[in-house]
Amino acid sequence: MATRPDPSPAPAPLPQAARRDLTQRLKAQAQALGFDLVGVAPCSPPETYPLYLAWLEKGHHAGMGYMANERNRGRRADPRRILPQCRSIVVLGVRYAQQAAAPSPPPHDARPRGRVAAYAWGDDYHDVLVERLRRLIAFLEAETGHPVSHRYYTDTGPVLEREYAVRAGLGWVGKNGMLIHPRLGSYLLLAEILLGLALEPDSPTITDHCGTCTRCLEACPTQAILPNRSVDANRCLSYLTIEHRGVIPPDLRPRLGDWVFGCDVCQMVCPWNRRAPLWGDPAFAPRPHVPRPVLTEELALSPQAFNQKFKGSPIKRAKRRGYLRNVAVALGNAGDPSAVPALRQGLRDPEPLIRGHAAWALGQIHTPEACAALRQALADEPDPQVRAEIAQSLRACPG
Ligand code: SF4
Ligand code: SF4
Secondary structure, three states: OOOOOOOOOOOOOOOHHHHHHHHHHHHHHHHHOOOOEEEEEEOOOOOOHHHHHHHHHOOOOOOOHHHOOHHHHHHHHOHHHOOOOOOEEEEEEEEOOOHHHOOOOOOOOOOOEOEEOHHHOOOOHHHHHHHHHHHHHHHHHHHHOOOOOEEEEOOOOOOOHHHHHHHOOOOEEOOOOOEEEOOOEOOEEEEEEEEOOOOOOOOOOOOOOOOOOOHHHHHOOOOOEOOOOOEOOOOOHHHHHHHOOOOOOHHHHHHHOOEEEOOOHHHHOOHHHHOOOOOOOHHHOOOOOOOOOEHHHHHOOOHHHHHHHOOOOHHHHHHHHHHHHHHHHHHHHHOOHHHHHHHHHHOOOOOHHHHHHHHHHHHHHOOHHHHHHHHHHHHHOOOHHHHHHHHHHHOOOOO
8 A cells, every 4th residue: 555646855865873773763663563573675676576577477476467467567676666765665574373373163063164364363454554554654754854755565565575574684485485584483464664765774684494394385285385485376275265256166176175265374384383472463363253263154144244244354355255155165175964054045145156166065065955955956046157066066966
């Protein structure tokens, strides 16, 4: 998210001692505002730009067209195309809870449950972090006594932010493509501020600590992690369950397991998270019934109930149709016949996307009740794609 279209020239550079002092005060204020990590990188073109271009050329950005559009490509090549006066990039990190902190379901409640990526358990980080970034900029302007040209982003900007995080001394990029801090692990949200003001830069002091480890590559349910520390979004469950708007490819549906929004597998297995704190910033504390939702209840969410439950939550990004699509797939993977009534209801949902995935799930369960529901739906279904899903699922049924 950018602010203030400010074409004013960069102010005269501060003497070194004053620059160092201002940088220290800015960092102290960032920590007082709740950022766990803060560092400063010089504003210069990223060295990983060719890797990003190669990633695009191979189509690894999948349906994320905004990653590939010409304007943003150019801006990623040099942050000074976003802010010509840019002299420094302040990179910030905030911890959120680890997946291992997910509350356990009550004993004796065996209903199938989904799993939500830990960053999405609480309030939307965009809203939380933008407020903190604004306050940090206000502090800086009060300290300098004049407006400072700036742009800030919380993961949405055309900035290769992990490289700047490394340059700012916040960690290293692991083989899973995530930024890892040796003490805080990888459950980190990143933000950055491009500043038309030269601050004292940090140096990339943290070297690669992945060593010979390959746990994330082996554990990834879809083999989405590429050898060059990037991820093929076409296969990544985070992309498929959040950004992808359409049908989930049938061969990847079983790989979703119980994930209904995002995926943390490549962080869960990382040894650097084992020694990191379990809990993160309280602003992202889990909302009730979000981390491990009861799948049959989620599939029954009306549009109003969905909006109410996920108001101000990152889960709204998937929209009801995407989230319930994922829920249906997770129910199919659970294979629990007790879910048949909920899935039969799913076959009557107004959204064809949900009906089609509910049909797939019933085919996975293929009890006589599941098959009867499919036969009934085939007779009534108006959408040709959903009819094809039902017909495919009926192949698992006797007769
Ligand atoms: S988020 Fe999940 S699917 Fe994506 S790369 Fe990591 S382990 Fe693989
Ligand atoms: S699991 Fe191992 S290889 Fe993967 S990011 Fe963590 S340390 Fe690196």
